[in-house]
Amino acid sequence: MTEATYTVTGMTCDHCASSVTEEVSKLAGVSQVDVELSTGAVTVTSAAPLPAEQLREAVEEAGYTLSGA
Numbered sequence: 865m866t867e868a869t870y871t872v873t874g875m876t877c878d879h880c881a882s883s884v885t886e887e888v889s890k891l892a893g894v895s896q897v898d899v900e901l902s903t904g905a906v907t908v909t910s911a912a913p914l915p916a917e918q919l920r921e922a923v924e925e926a927g928y929t930l931s932g933a
């Protein structure tokens with residue numbers, strides 16, 4: 865298991881947070897997604913480290929932007 869924290873910009877409410885959680889949860893190997901709405905921190909627990917590009921695509925699919933990765 866590995867855990868990594870990313871920063872997502874553009875989330876403003878619980879609905880945003882759940883959209884990101886839903887999309888990121890679809891990625892292979894992801895077992896847990898925790899979103900901290902106030903900071904934009906998204907902590908992802910997965911079986912193996914996620915390729916940054918996959919995470920970026922999932923976040924963009926949800927309609928938000930992955931910051932600084």
Ligand SMILES: [Cu+2]
Nearest residue numbers: 876877879880
């Ligand atoms: Cu929202």
